[in-house]
Amino acid sequence: MEHVLSVSEQLAVGECAVCGTDHHASIMFDLGDYAVSRCAACGLVYLSGGRSAAAERIRYQKDHFDTGYMRGFDVDEIAGEQLESTRAALACAGASLAGLPRWSPVLDIGCARGHFLNVLRCEMSERQFIGVDASRRMAEKGRAEFGLDLRGRTFETAGLPPGCFGLVTAFDVLEHVVSPAVALAKMLRLLHPRGWAVLEVPSETTVFRALARTAFLASGGRISEPLRALYHPSHLTYFTPRSLTRLLERLGAADIVVRCKEAHITRFGADRYRPLARSVIRAAVGLDRVLGTEAKLLVVFRRHSGA
16 A cells, blocks of 8 residues: 655755754644644744745735634724733833834834724824735725825835834734744844834743643644644744744844733633633633743844944
8 A cells, every 4th residue: 555645754844944954853743734843942833844935925915804813803902902012012121112213114014904003103193104014905905994104015025214113013923924034134124223123923832832732642643623723824933932032133133022921812802712612711821821921922122233
């Protein structure tokens, strides 16, 4: 009988985006149609195998507010939480919205329809607000609704001037890009010498992930749905505080602060689940809060003074 190769056998582990090598990496889970690897040196977890940047961008052409997982959420509520997170991140670094370089523009990467920028605009006057998103459809809707400068393209191709932005934000973006190192280096180049970047990504070190991994391994791979929900194909990387800090330091970032926070999908969306699932979610969120291992990493950083 012909042997059918598993994903683990078909795909190379691939280079770790932080370390730049696969020497310390191995496949953690073979989920059938894709596999998940981990670098033992830095802790980064990532999907195995090569990915095309052009193919990944196609995923985000549609309007996720109409057809994606954001449908059913109160987007203004989430935008308010993002403003709260931005303030908190800057405060951790000894900075504030009021203290950003005067007249410097603000950039939101992965802006969707611009709800966050619209909320931020109410807090900061006399600035230019620019948003970029791979979905032209969402950018067009946001321009019509809010009158903001929203551009339906990637920030690498949006013609953004380097060295001038007082604030660059990117919520739930980095995990979707093929090369997070290239994206972060570009963000650093865009920053004003006294500007700050704030970004948010899923955290690898959570109670949810530990429970899903345990169930998968204990069942011999039969209980895979929780793992598939947490390690889904559209997220290419999962950082730990250590791996994200290490990558930023390698790229020349300074004054890096990483903290954990609850994900909006549990903060605002737990009621979408059945009662038993809701109870499990709330228990895990509570334990994550106690342990300081909540589901999202919120990081603030700026350019090194010599950059």
